[in-house]
Amino acid sequence: MTGGWRSMGRADLDAVAAISDRVHGAFTEPRGVYCERLDLYPAGCRVLERGAAVAGYLITHPWHRGAAPKLGALLGALPVPADIYYLHDIALLPAARGTGAGSEAAAFVRQQARLAGCEEIRLVAVNGAETYWRSQGFEEIMPGQEAPYGPGSYLMRGSV
Secondary structure: OOOOEEEOOHHHHHHHHHHHHHHHHHHOOOHHHHHHHHHHOHHHEEEEEEOOEEEEEEEEEEEOOOOOOOOOOOOOOOOOOOOEEEEEEEEEOHHHOOOOHHHHHHHHHHHHHHHOOOOEEEEEEEOOOHHHHHHOOOEEOOOOOOOEOEOOEEEEEEEO
């Protein structure tokens, strides 16, 4: 990844949690969730730097076709083998939107999915992000069914 994306480290977790709180509102997660994802799959965790500040983050990992991970829940371990790649979370502060950072993140996710041997990517879109993900080639899984995180959330899938 270019354009200011770099590997996430433990020193970034306070900024990640603060960005999540600001961007995701009711769909934010505790800091411990981000810490665990970083421990379980550091290759899928990135932060976006703008100047000296963190302006966004991306958390991804291999997963299975079953239910999406519950909001705010720890995983304990990643499934082996995994049959999909999961985009757990992305958040960009307003100043980072419209800069191409989202497209770079989507390209990174596709690359990571290929490296993990997965042909499908899944995510849960919240706060109107389903429109963006549709523009990136994702589609809603089982439209009209119960939303994974409640009203305003959409389980989506895309090809690698």
